[in-house]
Amino acid sequence: MRSEGSSMRHAAIIGWGAYAPPAVLSNDDLASVIDTNDEWITTRSGIKERRISHVTNSDMATAAARHALAAANLDAGDMDLIIVATCSPDRAVPSVAAYVQRELGGLGATMDINAACSGFVYALSVANGMIAAGTADRALVIGAERLSSFLDLEDRTTAVLFGDGAGAVVVEATDGPEGVLSSNLHSDGSLTEILTIRGAGTEGVFAADVPTTVDMEGREVFRNAVTRMGEGAVVAIDNAGLEVDDIDVLISHQANIRIIDATAKRLNVDPENVYTNIHAYGNTSAASIPIALSEAVDQGVVKPGSLVAMVAFGGGLTWGAAIVRWGDRVERLRTTDSRLPGTDKTGLELLADRVQGLGL
Ligand code: ACO
Secondary structure (H helix, E strand, O other): EOHHHHHHOOEEEEEEEEEOOEEEEEHHHHOOOOOOOOOHHHHHHHHHHHHHOOOOHHHHHHHHHHHHHHOOOHHHHHHEEEEEEEEOOOOOOHHHHHHHHHHHOOEEEEEEEEEEHHHHHHHHHHHHHHHOOOOOOEEEEEEEEEEEOOOOOOOOOOOOOOOOOEEEEEEEEEEOOOOEEEEEEOHHHHHHHEEEEEEEOHHHHOOOOOOOOOOOOOOHHHHHHHHHHHHHHHHHHHHHOOOOOHEEEEEOOOHHHHHHHHHHHHHOOOOOHHHOOHHHHOOHHHHHHHHHHHHHHHHHOOOOOOOEEEEEEEOOEEEEEEEEEOOOOOOOOOOOOOOOOOOOOOHHOOOEEEEEOOOO
């Protein structure tokens, strides 16, 4: 799918925020219960620790949304649309987006999008399209995941990779130079089985026992991710009428530091302009780009007028890129001290039922 940038009506990002659950699960914590070690995880993926949520996906999504709305000095009642990118919703129905609206108010449209780890780029592109079409003026676009619910600690090849969290942006219609200039979304359905989460859908109706597992052919995903994500970014940059060398900041899906480095090289982005936080959060799927974006703005990596490339890949196999010109403002108009109830538990304790399942 192709969309082109122009001076016509499109979406600009005017608010940003994130929520990281407080409970940390370190590589050493994992090594204390499964056959792995910090050195293997760090060198293969770049991950040092991840967060394990003590609250629901929609609680995290709501917390991130509160911060993004405050940054824009708007209320949920101002939103024509709430989209949550997620593959780990609280329930099949209603959507996480509807729960966010229940907590924050408003009567705009609500929906979830599942494009696995590419979900946020897809959701931003959909919001941009609805704004361009005139069906919305403002939207809350959230990426939120609670992948710890699906972790199978008996599978060390996937258990070490994933974590929980949420990030959000508020977008508003503009015909100015800032905002979403282009996006490029794709999927190769012939690759559905190289990355899949079983046991969380309705296929159990057709099979006696479908345990919840994350199944991944890591090397195949890696190979496809490096190629496809780079290609998608180059096409999106071209669609925006720009050159690869114009990109100032790379915000990649945080799945593997080696994949991020390869993409940065392809897009010729200096290391200091590649924002990474995979060491702290692991792979938070659709939440990873909005969390990284929010931190990159707050830490001054995204500057007024920066040209930002957001690139992602995930189960499907999906991939996509969005090219965004940041506006003049990198300060939050308001902040909120809204907090979720904390937890005294460690990440490992929150996973205790699974650990007990291993007889430890
Ligand atoms: N600890 C220690 N050893 C391990 C672990 C572990 N946690 N996991 C696997 N190993 C072992 C394997 O058993 C294997 O041993 P062997 O050679 O004796 O058989 C060895 O390490 C190498 O395993 P590989 O899978 O070949 O390792 P690779 O270098 O490919 O790295 C990784 C694995 C990190 C998963 C990599 O392939 C990768 O990052 N792939 C992309 C994955 C990804 O990005 N997934 C997110 C998709 S986003 C979404 O939509 C959810």
